[in-house]
Amino acid sequence: MSEPEAIQDANAPDPRADARTAWTRQVLGDPDASPARASMDAGFRSYWRVQAPGAADLLKSVIVMDSPPDKEDVRPWLRIRDLLESGGVRVPSVLAQDLEAGFLLLEDLGADTYLHVIDSGNADVLFDQAITQLLKLQAITPPDDLPAYDEAMLARELRLFDEWFCGHHLGMNLDRDDLQALDDAYRFLIDSALAQPQVLVHRDFMPRNLMPVQARNGDGGPDGPAVLDFQDAVRGPIAYDALSLFKDAFLSWPTSRVTIWLQHYHARATEAGLPVAALAQFMGDAELIGVQRHLKVIGIFARLQHRDGKPKYLADVPRFFGYLDEVLPHYPELQELQRFIAHKVKPAIEQLQAVAQA
Known part of the structure; x- marks a missing residue:
């Protein structure tokens, strides 16, 4: 259940976006990686697609989950993900994580549900x-x-x-x-x-x-x-x-x-x-x-x-x-x-x- 956030001034500082981009570039080892909006929950989580052409151990395209820790702790998501996977349920693979910052790098399952x-x-x-x-x-x-x-x-x-x-x-x-x-x-x-x-x-x-x-x-x-x-x-x-x-x-x-x-x-x-x-x-x-x-x-x-x-x-x-x-x-x-x-x-x-x- 997604809906874009309220439109903000395009020139206004966005520390969360800066942190998301910096983390993505660090985990991918790509100083030019630029996450683009993929989708957003009805809550506070958002999802960003990024190309990772130079990362041999990752897929060409990956997803960054942004879950602001003061609004939606990512730990419950990870806990249930692990529980479901242990039972054979197909869930997204986690490629990298920063629990304190609220960022996850996930496999890209595509654009279509x-x-x-x-x-x-x-x-x-x-x-x-x-x-x-x-x-x-x-x-x-x-x-x-x-x-x-x-x-x-x-x-x-x-x-x-x-x-x-x-x-x-x-x-x-x-x-x-x-x-x-x-x-x-x-x-x-x-x-x-x-x-x-x-x-x-x-x-x-x-x-x-x-x-x-x-x-x-x-x-x-x-x-x-x-x-x-x-x-x-x-x-x-x-x-x-x-x-x-x-x-x-x-x-x-x-x-x-x-x-x-x-x-x-x-x-x-x-x-x-x-x-x-x-x-x-x-x-x-x-x-x-x-x-x-x-x-x-x-x-x-x-x-x-x-x-x-x-x-x-x-x-x-x-x-x-x-x-x-x-x-x-x-x-x-x-x-x-x-x-x-x-x-x-x-x-x-x-x-x-x-x-x-x-």
Whole structure:
């Protein structure tokens, strides 16, 4: 989830850029190396591509991860990277590091993610390869000190919806009935999540964080996709990452295909010995953890605009309300949430849009 930082004066001093360039030149042994923007996280990390033509022990092109230590410590990223690699998950190789400065030199996996290359024709193959990586990830025993997707975390994420989207973005004043409807729905969603089998959870296992790479040994066979943006991994519900893969933040698929893909994941997870529930239960678990995720992401996208000055994510919010519209009618426990969205939230969205167009 990337968005350029606020535009600064091009002539203003940028000590971080100077430090990044100096470090890159030092580790590459190339006084002319000049990192160019490759991509940026929704957080504070940024990625820079640099050519390294004179470095025989490195690839021709490499990536510098810039993670300002006062904003995003790079150690959690490295820790989860090592954990995933130990379980056979394809992750970026680390070529050099400076933990105190917050710089990493990584292999260049290319410019295109799954989001750039996936389409209706190749989706079955690409998703099957993604499931292969997901099953490896879920088979890894979460470390004892890894955070749990517990009640507090689930509730905190759900509250992003009413705090940042309903409150900050739409300017809604929620009355007692509104809050009760949300509380009841959140309680149901939290209980459902906690009842699922618990495994290692990436938390953003979606096409944007998967790279369609080939094997390192050069034999041309796929060992990807490579998995990115894994630093927030936790121990949590087994259906979370599979649902995130097929009900993406930036790409929608027909419900019939999503159902088939979830069933395919379930069959492969069962064969792999992962602790998935029976198919009918799993499909319900996936729907409900999806509702939790959709509400959370709507709130995060509003927070990215109103707190972080990154407005473009809100354009994808209608996708999540579409996901919610598909699922909420199936659950009596979520009828009041459905009513709240239909009769309070959507009219507020329409009013905000009318004001913006006036």
